[in-house]
Amino acid sequence: MENLQLTQEEKIDYIFKTLQKQEKRETRKLIWKTLFRIFIVIYLIYFYMFWFSKILDMINKQIKENFKVEVDSKEILNNFKDKVISNY
Secondary structure (H helix, E strand, O other): OOOOOOOHHHHHHHHHHHHHHHHHHHHHHHHHHHHHHHHHHHHHHHHHHHHHHHHHHHHHHHHHHHHOOOOOHHHHHHHHHHHHHHHO
């Protein structure tokens, strides 16, 4: 094996290149994390806007059919939201 001697400049170049690669990796990680978080928030908004009321209606219908009780889950939920909002 050859005994390789690196000069001071080569060592500095190697360290600099390694730091640049690491910075690129960290930047990509940050971008993916941010995109994932945005996706989750958008999905939650979508769920709330479109599916939440449908699920509540389905639950309400099932409760009325199975238990023969007049319960309005939307009204209960709205009352709960109003109470929570008024406390803040």
